[in-house]
Amino acid sequence: MDISTSPAAAEALAPSGVRRGRVRFLIALMLFAATAINYADRATISIAGPDMAKDLGLTPVQMGYVFSAFAWSYVLAQIPGGWLLDRFGVKWVYAASIAIWSGFTLMQGAVGFFTGLAAVVLLFALRLLVGLSEAPAFPANARIVAAWFPARERGMASAFFNSAQYFATVLFTPLMAWIVYTFSWHHVFTVMGLLGVLFALLWLKLVHGPENHPMMGRAERDYIRQGGALMAMEGVASSGAGQAGRTLKQLLSNRMLLGIYFGQYFITVLTYFFLTWFPVYLVKERGLSILQAGFAAVLPALCGFIGGILGGFLSDVLLRRGYSLTAARKIPIVAGMLISMAIVGCNYVQADALVVGLMALAFFGKGVGALGWAVVADTSPKESGGLSGGLFNTFGNTAGITTPIVIGYIVQQTGSFNGALVFVGANALAAVFCYLVVVGQIRRVELAPQG
Numbered sequence: 001m002d003i004s005t006s007p008a009a010a011e012a013l014a015p016s017g018v019r020r021g022r023v024r025f026l027i028a029l030m031l032f033a034a035t036a037i038n039y040a041d042r043a044t045i046s047i048a049g050p051d052m053a054k055d056l057g058l059t060p061v062q063m064g065y066v067f068s069a070f071a072w073s074y075v076l077a078q079i080p081g082g083w084l085l086d087r088f089g090v091k092w093v094y095a096a097s098i099a100i101w102s103g104f105t106l107m108q109g110a111v112g113f114f115t116g117l118a119a120v121v122l123l124f125a126l127r128l129l130v131g132l133s134e135a136p137a138f139p140a141n142a143r144i145v146a147a148w149f150p151a152r153e154r155g156m157a158s159a160f161f162n163s164a165q166y167f168a169t170v171l172f173t174p175l176m177a178w179i180v181y182t183f184s185w186h187h188v189f190t191v192m193g194l195l196g197v198l199f200a201l202l203w204l205k206l207v208h209g210p211e212n213h214p215m216m217g218r219a220e221r222d223y224i225r226q227g228g229a230l231m232a233m234e235g236v237a238s239s240g241a242g243q244a245g246r247t248l249k250q251l252l253s254n255r256m257l258l259g260i261y262f263g264q265y266f267i268t269v270l271t272y273f274f275l276t277w278f279p280v281y282l283v284k285e286r287g288l289s290i291l292q293a294g295f296a297a298v299l300p301a302l303c304g305f306i307g308g309i310l311g312g313f314l315s316d317v318l319l320r321r322g323y324s325l326t327a328a329r330k331i332p333i334v335a336g337m338l339i340s341m342a343i344v345g346c347n348y349v350q351a352d353a354l355v356v357g358l359m360a361l362a363f364f365g366k367g368v369g370a371l372g373w374a375v376v377a378d379t380s381p382k383e384s385g386g387l388s389g390g391l392f393n394t395f396g397n398t399a400g401i402t403t404p405i406v407i408g409y410i411v412q413q414t415g416s417f418n419g420a421l422v423f424v425g426a427n428a429l430a431a432v433f434c435y436l437v438v439v440g441q442i443r444r445v446e447l448a449p450q451g
Helices: 007-013 023-056 060-076 078-088 090-113 116-134 137-148 151-162 164-182 186-206 218-226 241-252 255-285 290-296 298-320 325-348 352-369 372-379 385-397 399-414 418-438
Strands: none
Touching (some): 023 060, 023 116, 023 137, 023 164, 023 255, 060 078, 060 116, 060 385, 060 399, 078 090, 078 385, 090 116, 090 137, 137 151, 137 372, 137 385, 151 298, 151 325, 151 372, 164 186, 164 255, 241 255, 241 385, 255 290, 255 298, 255 372, 255 385, 290 298, 298 352, 325 352, 325 418, 352 418, 372 385, 385 399, 399 418
């Protein structure tokens, strides 16, 4: 049995009476911060969206396409991004990714110097470039968690960095809304871009692999190794395009992985509704100002953050209490997705407070169920974590293309968001089906030898 699936064995092997270090928690904090900036830069367009659409004269369908621009390139770059991580190393590829996407975010502030079609084209192109440069981030997160954390801490570590998407909204949405309200929508991009460039420098200073981290003690290194951590942040450095293609074929022929990949697509529909159309829904459907919408988004985001932490904690507790890895991961995912269907209830209430409350419940459920990256760390082949994570993120973020466009058409054709919320709830139910019916036992994939 793979030690990563046996928490009892990990506990037995863990050194006793020895003070273990906490460097892995610093690494988790860096992943959290990187992910928060990542999602804040994705969400800039939704906060700037209402004023931007007014200035540029965009229809709902046109806004849907602009909202989706990020995801087109992000999805297409996932597999190449994963391959880059395996070939050139997580630390440097990730640092370059942060710096480059922040630079393109910064440049979006310059759209204010253009008008008409030129402004729309430039904004679309810059969103494409942000998506392209963000592609390695989440596969790198999963690879770092697999390298740094024993199996019985991996669920919590993955949930912690993944919950940063909600914390980003809690922290940055009111700030960005205030910037739009006080100055203009252009300055949101300037502020967030500068923040990311500075963080890239901090990343290079603090993030190293567990085998050579200057702050790492022997007791902590032995603990995570004996607990099933992969130790190496890199995959197979010598893998070429041909070998990567053969690996992808094996990954895509695995029923368990396909269930996980499609499940992530359905789960991510809710994420992209929140990142793109949610502020517009509050402004257009519920009549709030952009400043009010920015603050109204805080409670759902905070509940998503709490749910994310709780989901990872629950999963690791179940694992430590003797539940199988399959049960420990599936129980929070299925329960969380069922709770997230509360979003459909917004169609049946009028009070703004009830709408925000149901949205908060839905995003709490989504947070509880957002354990996909823990499952990726559990299942990815040891030698191809970047490719596996890239493929997983390709499926998931295809929702970033389809969701804004589908909702744009629904809103334009029906004149309301009612059908859009039903669409989001139906995708949560489809995710439950994937994990209950398709995935089966969760275990690490062993690649067949390649000649």
